[in-house]
Amino acid sequence: MALEPAKPVAKDPISLLGSQPAPALASPSPASQEPSAKPAVFIPVDRAPEVQEARLRLPILSEEQVIMEAVSENPTVIVCGETGSGKTTQVPQFLYEAGYSSSDGLIGITEPRRVAAVAMSQRVAKEMNLSQRVVSYQIRYEGNVTKDTKVKFMTDGVLLREIQKDFLLSRYKVVIIDEAHERSVYTDILIGLLSRIVSLRAKKQQPLKLLIMSATLRVEDFTQNSRLFSVPPPVVKVDARQFPVTVHFNKRTPLQDYSGECFRKVCKIHRMLPPGGILVFLTGQAEVHSLCRRLRRAFPCHRGRTEEKEDSVEEMRKFKKSRSKKAPAALPRIDLDNYSALPMDEGDEDRESEMDEEDDALGSDLDLDLGDEENEEGEKPDASLPLHVLPLYSLLAPEKQAQVFRPPPEGRRLCVVATNVAETSLTIPGIKYVVDCGKVKKRFYDRVTGVSSFRVTWVSQASADQRAGRAGRTEPGHCYRLYSSAVYSDFEKFSPPEITRRPVEDLVLQMKALNIEKVINFPFPSPPPLEALVSAEELLIALGALREPPQTGRVKQLQGAKLSCPISPLGKIMAAFPVAPRYAKMLALSQQHECLPYVITIVAAMTIRELFEDFDRPAASEEEQAQLKGKKARVSQMQRLWAGQGPSLKLGDMMVLLGAVGACEFSGCTPHFCDTNGLRYKAMMEVRRLRGQLTTAVTSLGSHTPGLFVDPKMKPPTEGQVTFLRRVVLAGLGDHVARRIRGEELLDGKWKNGYKTPLLDDPVFIHPSSVLFRELPDFVVYQEIVETTKMYMRGVSAVEAEWIPALLPSYCHFEKPLEEPPPAYWPESGRVVCHRASTFSVPPHARRYKHFAKFLLEGEVFESLRCHRNCLLSSPSTMLKTWAKLQPRTESLLKALVSRKADCRNALQEAWKAPHRLPAGPGQLVPQTDGTGRGSVPAALTPICPTPGTLSLLCPSEP
């Protein structure tokens, strides 16, 4: 593509996407008059000639002047350029040459992925002919930043952590947020924070420049958001150097069997089209493996052999040798001139970026031959056309992933069957054909109950286009979409940002630690749903990370306090730990009974997902099937061994994690140990590094355990320690308690082996992979509930009922002290203890129900109730008090509303009409079943004043 002369941005209407013309480009803005906004220095860079030559071919180079002018005249600039524009590698260099890193200043670039941060820093250092001491990187566990560093690549989470230490980021002169279109949660938070930091720095006469780089033109969330940027930042558009990709839509869209459709399409491409790698997008591991198996059978690589040995280098060598004597297996070539008919698909089914004559002909021909009509042939093995089929997904072992980057054996076409990893994270060389099923698997969270599930949905148009682009990296390519253009046009343009789809308690805690109390006012590019913010706030209050809102006062004050609780001293400590708040709470409780290493290990193992390999996936062959079965048996045997018997088994799946990590480290954490025990080596290395990081984090908090290190020969915990660990786990997972339903409560067959949780009406079950699956303890806590065929608790640990009121007083409602058994004095603690009946209930989005109850009582919801207002014993605003402090009469109203999910008028009317249902009580748990009869509330031993007595916190709790 020819170089275009740099155009002034203001004259190009496409380049400026702000809602108003950015005045900064037309006339100098006040910012440009500030002393250090425009560095006068120009830093020479001594690039190698070949580097210089390659750079000149990048479209972005012709935009250098435009970009630098925009940067110098505006505090914030958005740069849009698709992959291949070279923005990630070049923009930092422009800024460096313009002197933005002179006089002790830093240019920071954030990436959403670690590999990208490392790779980009290396590449830019090389291009600039500078040492890694100057162009460096920092990721979670490692970095090579020095005092000489001028250009710093990092992951977005790292910069967020730095803001905690130095809110103004005073060492930086420029911050570049790369890949902003991906809208990772940290990117979104960073943009919100940086919009504020930029104006604070301007006021201090130490301007900070912010560059937001995006691959798509979807930037309205940044430009049209006046809360974020009061003056819309200018948008500079940069061309990309990509080869044209012809897109072919299916005429019809298969309703169910998109896997089969993939198979047929790959067969046709392989049989009929010129050489070039094929990349198939599917949605999950199982699908990937079964398509691999089908394709390998259809186009085997070894005559009379299974493809099992394919991985072996020796086999490969022999194979090649034997092959070279015979006629080389040439890939099919079709004479394009013989195919000149019009496309069978409708005219609109061909869409492409730039098409030359050859492509035109090719595009039509491909449609003719690759129409989506049924074709029964293809299942017969055809060894004359060997296909090099490789699976690719994130959890695949790295060495197996690496195979896709190597050129395929001679005479074979590469076919990679991948999940969404191949869309953004990994770029496979040599792909000419993309087959896109148009689906993606995503995790969904129920905002009320927290239950998650995985669902396959249509991708967004942006996603589909990104997938198509993977075919044009090295030469012109083709993308076959297994759905019609009509279906495509119904796709949403962009997928919703992640921050709107997931729980946000971790983000809220981070923000509170930055003293952003009114989280609702934070300038999110796209705010999370209100319910998500409310439940995050409630969880953090329950964990003790936030100070409770005032219980008394005027309604206005109470409402003002809503969603603006300040952080507590405990919360500050929790925020220092780089793990989820529930786990951070466990760490905060960990320094007793010499349990710190165990808690750290459990927390690290719970944080790293998928410690164990999956053996239930379809195998590549019969042989592998048997192998998988054997491994599965061995692994479940090991898991039972690690869980142990008796007291240690009660720690359940957390004991398995502890045992697995302990055994693995004891053996030196070798790949061999991991392989034979079904552990993912990569995950275990990650656990090891996280243990190290958490150990430093905990001990650096002024602990009295100096010189603590991560012990590879960690002894198994004693019985007493295991019990303590169970209590710590309960304290962290307090809102995830479930009670076994049995005996007389078992009214319905569907409750067999089921558990009741406070928020769900339906039973939940212990996941069959849990070591407690057959144990069925009366009370458990769980890591998460995932809904598949049933609602399953994963990561389960047994708890004793009497721990609940002591450890989770904020979740409990206490009755008056009982006369029998009588109160007693405990000399050890110096306290009086008594028996009180108590009920457990998570304060579940209570606020929503509380506010609704308030308006209901005030007569706002039903006019006819308004006349009763004066008869009420207390003001309706008492409904806003903490759950535990409610009067029985107000509590019963609230409980009734919660149990029927009546948080709005319609829901209440529905509940009113519906027949009353019995099963497990109204959304509440009773911490002890007394077995004498239903309805009677059991007593539990609790301190008279319900403060956490037995577990002392790392920090003294609030006065």
Added chain:
DNA sequence: CATGGTCCG
């Protein structure tokens, strides 16, 4: 009795 994509501190 099992059904999970992919990233980040």
